[in-house]
Amino acid sequence: MEKRRRRIGNREGNPEERTTGQRSCFRCGKELRPGGLFYLFQIKVISGFDEILMEPTGEIDQQLHQLLEQVQHCDPKELEREVYEEMTLIVCKGCRDRLVDDLRYSREGPFQIRKDPEPTLH
Numbered sequence: 001m002e003k004r005r006r007r008i009g010n011r012e013g014n015p016e017e018r019t020t021g022q023r024s025c026f027r028c029g030k031e032l033r034p035g036g037l038f039y040l041f042q043i044k045v046i047s048g049f050d051e052i053l054m055e056p057t058g059e060i061d062q063q064l065h066q067l068l069e070q071v072q073h074c075d076p077k078e079l080e081r082e083v084y085e086e087m088t089l090i091v092c093k094g095c096r097d098r099l100v101d102d103l104r105y106s107r108e109g110p111f112q113i114r115k116d117p118e119p120t121l122h
């Protein structure tokens with residue numbers, strides 16, 4: 001007898017187990033059905049460097065002391081996140097389209113409310 005099973009993933013997983021990992025859209029919260037269409041935004045936020053170092057003012061010892069004080073009072077995880085952060089967002093088709101549009105045309109400025117052109121009076 002020929003086997004006609006074409007399920008991707010864990011073959012031994014029971015149906016209940018498969019539904020526990022329910023997904024919902026990051027943006028609108030809509031539930032994403034198992035096997036349905038969804039999109040991933042993989043975002044990497046890396047601190048930039050323009051190769052310009054600011055000339056320190058004042059005593060170098062004092063500068064170092066201040067810097068050490070700042071670092072000691074910071075959460076290491078927080079410091080790490082300031083340099084590099086990665087996130088994955090799951091979104092539905094509608095939100096994917098809107099997010100891509102927002103990113104592509106972001107120079108127009110966020111959430112601008114269009115006003116009717118003011119009437120010109122002469």
Ligand SMILES: [Zn+2]
Nearest residue numbers: 025028092095
């Ligand atoms: Zn959505």
